[in-house]
Amino acid sequence: MNELDLGKLIRENGRVKKDRGVILTERDIEVIEFILDMKFSSVEDIFERFFKVTLAGEEARSNEWAIRRLQQLAKAGYLKGTFSFSERTKFYLATPKGYKAVSDAKPEAYVIKPSQVIDHRTFAHDRLVLESRIILENQRAASCWISDKKLRSSRELAGGLVHSNVPDGIFKTESGERVALELELSLKSRSQYITKVRKYVSMMRSENQAVKVFDRVLYVCAKQATIDYLTKETKIYGSLFEVQSFNTFFSRG
Known part of the structure; x- marks a missing residue:
């Protein structure tokens, strides 16, 4: 399966199996694109924007799934974790691999390249x-x-x-x-x-x-x-x- 086929499957079926056992979903692509756009994001940012309301339309009881999902995406190489000099909060940046996944899933979109570091x-x-x-x-x-x-x-x-x-x-x-x-x-x-x-x-x-x-x-x-x-x-x-x-x-x- 090439990357272009991967992008098509993400859009048509909602998810597709990727390397290291990670399944990229449409929401994963949206999360990575969001981080690309905004330079970085914390677990709480991603929870508030993408995980606070469950698929059943109910408010999530905790941010546990957001934490787990970001860790999985980082382990698979789509994101990387880092820290700001002024906070103990962990932030995630997108990687070149994450950029490529979004670009292939959304060939019609203007996708911005990842920030390498947080600009303090x-x-x-x-x-x-x-x-x-x-x-x-x-x-x-x-x-x-x-x-x-x-x-x-x-x-x-x-x-x-x-x-x-x-x-x-x-x-x-x-x-x-x-x-x-x-x-x-x-x-x-x-x-x-x-x-x-x-x-x-x-x-x-x-x-x-x-x-x-x-x-x-x-x-x-x-x-x-x-x-x-x-x-x-x-x-x-x-x-x-x-x-x-x-x-x-x-x-x-």
Whole structure:
């Protein structure tokens, strides 16, 4: 059985036997793809997103099966475990083998290559973006998530934006509206905010659909000074921007 056949069987039958006795399921492929997109994930992250509700529609009593499944996927070489310098929590990263399994199972999808290590410079921010995605997706408030990692690797997905100018993610709401998420942990300079806000407005008002890759921007801010400034700066643009506090946003989880 070649890898292309493996991908077909995953999509058509839900599962297929793999090496070392591991059976890859559609959920396994989704888990690996999620980790590829979000750079890393903990057991609790994966439990909340993929295992909290059982196949019978009931709430799982513990995260035991999530722990076991991640260990199995790591043993088979699809994931690898690592630790952040600031936490004792174990995190999982996808491997080249995991990347290949997802690519073969989803040949039509844009699959991002795995992160080799956790970037400790952006770890706190990345953790919060990950948590934000889980909250929104679990509440059915977001779908079709495009991670900042994907946006940085594809100017087409990002509407021409590059590097630090890309949002922390783009997702669709139930109504089909495309929303760019911006998570603000610290207070930036006034010029930085003005530049990004004006660029976003230009994109959202553009008639070029290759540039208009989102319809609205959601700012989630840790500091009151950031909230006050962004609220004042974006007020003239009406519904194009929404500004929320960390307390308001994360309490919904």
